[in-house]
Amino acid sequence: MWGKEENGLPTNVYALYRGAKSSKCWIYHRETKKYFTPEEFLSEGYKLYFEAGKRNNYEDFALKKPMAAIKERASWVAIANRELQDILDKMERYREELKK
Numbered sequence: 001m002w003g004k005e006e007n008g009l010p011t012n013v014y015a016l017y018r019g020a021k022s023s024k025c026w027i028y029h030r031e032t033k034k035y036f037t038p039e040e041f042l043s044e045g046y047k048l049y050f051e052a053g054k055r056n057n058y059e060d061f062a063l064k065k066p067m068a069a070i071k072e073r074a075s076w077v078a079i080a081n082r083e084l085q086d087i088l089d090k091m092e093r094y095r096e097e098l099k100k
Contacts, residue, residue: 012058013046025063035069 009017020027020038027041028034029048036045050057 009042009046010049012056013041013049016049016058016061016063017042017046020063023063024065026066026069028062028064028069030060030062031057035064035066 016027017038020041027036027038027045029036029045032048049061
């Protein structure tokens with residue numbers, strides 16, 4: 001069973017919270033690609049953590065600086081923007097072909 005802290009949360013969950021708080025980081029869940037402030041993690045994000053016997057998904061979490069979230073999402077926007085531009089260009093070429 002889970003090691004419990006005073007607040008009733010698993011030890012690893014509380015360790016993530018404390019680590020994030022002390023290093024001014026956010027907690028990143030690799031599988032869902034979501035970022036949580038330490039407080040958000042304690043209120044909702046910890047539900048993504050599970051432990052069964054000796055197996056747990058602690059390794060699915062990482063501490064990252066908030067700027068990492070911004071850079072990651074900006075990269076996603078740039079990729080989506082390029083793809084959108086490609087589609088718009090293709091649509092314009094197709095329209096021109098139909099006019100002929």
